[in-house]
Amino acid sequence: MPNPTMKEVETRLGTVQCAICKGSSFGIDERSMQADGEWRGICRKCYYTFPIYTDMEFYLRTQPDVPYRLKEMSCPTCNQRGVNLNFRITMSVRESIYFLTCTSCQKTYPEQSSLEAFE
Ligand SMILES: [Zn+2]
Numbered sequence: 001m002p003n004p005t006m007k008e009v010e011t012r013l014g015t016v017q018c019a020i021c022k023g024s025s026f027g028i029d030e031r032s033m034q035a036d037g038e039w040r041g042i043c044r045k046c047y048y049t050f051p052i053y054t055d056m057e058f059y060l061r062t063q064p065d066v067p068y069r070l071k072e073m074s075c076p077t078c079n080q081r082g083v084n085l086n087f088r089i090t091m092s093v094r095e096s097i098y099f100l101t102c103t104s105c106q107k108t109y110p111e112q113s114s115l116e117a118f119e
Protein backbone atom coordinates (compact mmCIF):
# COMPACT_ATOMS: atom_id res chain seq x y z
CA MET A 1 0.00 0.00 0.00
CA PRO A 2 1.83 3.14 -1.18
CA ASN A 3 1.66 6.24 0.98
CA PRO A 4 -0.64 8.92 -0.44
CA THR A 5 0.87 11.93 -2.20
CA MET A 6 0.53 15.43 -0.85
CA LYS A 7 -1.76 16.37 -3.74
CA GLU A 8 -4.01 13.40 -3.10
CA VAL A 9 -4.23 14.16 0.60
CA GLU A 10 -5.03 17.81 -0.09
CA THR A 11 -7.79 16.92 -2.56
CA ARG A 12 -9.38 14.41 -0.24
CA LEU A 13 -9.32 16.75 2.74
CA GLY A 14 -11.80 18.83 0.72
CA THR A 15 -14.46 16.21 1.53
CA VAL A 16 -14.45 16.96 5.28
CA GLN A 17 -15.19 20.05 7.36
CA CYS A 18 -12.91 22.12 9.56
CA ALA A 19 -13.62 21.51 13.25
CA ILE A 20 -13.66 25.26 13.88
CA CYS A 21 -15.11 27.16 10.91
CA LYS A 22 -16.72 24.24 9.00
CA GLY A 23 -14.84 25.28 5.88
CA SER A 24 -13.50 22.57 3.62
CA SER A 25 -10.45 24.02 1.95
CA PHE A 26 -7.20 22.76 3.43
CA GLY A 27 -3.54 22.91 2.67
CA ILE A 28 -0.57 20.97 3.96
CA ASP A 29 2.31 22.68 5.65
CA GLU A 30 5.27 21.29 3.70
CA ARG A 31 7.73 22.20 6.41
CA SER A 32 5.77 19.99 8.80
CA MET A 33 6.25 16.80 6.76
CA GLN A 34 8.07 14.35 9.01
CA ALA A 35 9.95 11.25 7.96
CA ASP A 36 7.60 9.18 10.11
CA GLY A 37 4.65 10.17 7.91
CA GLU A 38 3.13 12.74 10.22
CA TRP A 39 2.05 15.91 8.42
CA ARG A 40 0.16 19.00 9.45
CA GLY A 41 -2.98 20.13 7.68
CA ILE A 42 -4.12 23.72 7.82
CA CYS A 43 -7.53 25.25 7.19
CA ARG A 44 -7.18 27.94 4.53
CA LYS A 45 -9.97 29.97 6.10
CA CYS A 46 -9.26 30.08 9.84
CA TYR A 47 -5.68 28.66 9.94
CA TYR A 48 -6.65 25.91 12.32
CA THR A 49 -4.09 23.08 12.12
CA PHE A 50 -4.45 19.38 12.76
CA PRO A 51 -2.26 16.28 12.40
CA ILE A 52 -2.40 13.99 9.36
CA TYR A 53 -1.01 10.48 9.63
CA THR A 54 0.10 8.92 6.36
CA ASP A 55 2.14 5.91 7.44
CA MET A 56 -0.72 3.44 7.53
CA GLU A 57 1.48 0.39 7.20
CA PHE A 58 3.01 1.23 10.55
CA TYR A 59 -0.37 2.11 12.02
CA LEU A 60 -1.95 -1.17 10.94
CA ARG A 61 1.01 -3.10 12.31
CA THR A 62 0.67 -1.47 15.70
CA GLN A 63 -3.16 -1.63 15.76
CA PRO A 64 -3.89 -5.27 14.95
CA ASP A 65 -7.67 -4.83 15.38
CA VAL A 66 -7.92 -2.22 12.67
CA PRO A 67 -7.25 -4.46 9.61
CA TYR A 68 -10.07 -6.77 10.74
CA ARG A 69 -12.47 -3.86 11.07
CA LEU A 70 -11.51 -2.54 7.64
CA LYS A 71 -12.44 -5.90 6.13
CA GLU A 72 -15.87 -5.64 7.78
CA MET A 73 -16.65 -2.08 6.75
CA SER A 74 -18.97 -1.77 3.78
CA CYS A 75 -18.71 0.77 1.02
CA PRO A 76 -21.56 3.34 0.89
CA THR A 77 -21.54 3.21 -2.92
CA CYS A 78 -21.49 -0.50 -3.81
CA ASN A 79 -22.18 -2.06 -0.38
CA GLN A 80 -19.32 -4.52 -0.78
CA ARG A 81 -17.26 -5.19 2.30
CA GLY A 82 -13.58 -4.38 2.47
CA VAL A 83 -11.81 -1.04 2.31
CA ASN A 84 -8.25 0.21 2.29
CA LEU A 85 -7.13 2.85 4.74
CA ASN A 86 -5.16 5.54 2.87
CA PHE A 87 -4.51 8.01 5.69
CA ARG A 88 -6.17 9.40 8.77
CA ILE A 89 -6.47 12.73 10.51
CA THR A 90 -7.35 13.94 13.97
CA MET A 91 -9.61 16.90 13.27
CA SER A 92 -10.27 17.53 16.96
CA VAL A 93 -9.90 15.65 20.22
CA ARG A 94 -13.19 13.90 19.60
CA GLU A 95 -13.06 13.66 15.84
CA SER A 96 -10.79 11.27 14.08
CA ILE A 97 -11.42 10.69 10.39
CA TYR A 98 -10.30 7.81 8.20
CA PHE A 99 -9.87 8.24 4.45
CA LEU A 100 -10.82 5.00 2.81
CA THR A 101 -10.86 3.41 -0.64
CA CYS A 102 -13.32 0.64 -1.45
CA THR A 103 -11.44 -2.42 -2.65
CA SER A 104 -14.34 -3.35 -5.00
CA CYS A 105 -15.32 -0.14 -6.81
CA GLN A 106 -12.27 2.02 -5.87
CA LYS A 107 -14.55 4.79 -4.63
CA THR A 108 -12.83 6.99 -2.02
CA TYR A 109 -14.64 8.43 0.98
CA PRO A 110 -14.03 9.74 4.49
CA GLU A 111 -15.48 8.06 7.54
CA GLN A 112 -15.56 9.23 11.14
CA SER A 113 -13.58 6.72 13.05
CA SER A 114 -15.09 4.61 15.72
CA LEU A 115 -11.92 2.57 15.71
CA GLU A 116 -10.14 4.96 18.02
CA ALA A 117 -11.92 3.36 20.94
CA PHE A 118 -9.65 0.40 20.40
CA GLU A 119 -6.46 2.33 20.84
ZN1 LIG B 1 -11.31 26.50 9.60
Ligand SMILES: [Zn+2]
Pocket: 075, 076, 077, 078, 079, 080, 102, 103, 104, 105, 106, 107
Ligand atom coordinates in the same frame (compact mmCIF):
# COMPACT_ATOMS: atom_id res chain seq x y z
ZN1 LIG C 1 -17.49 0.24 -3.36
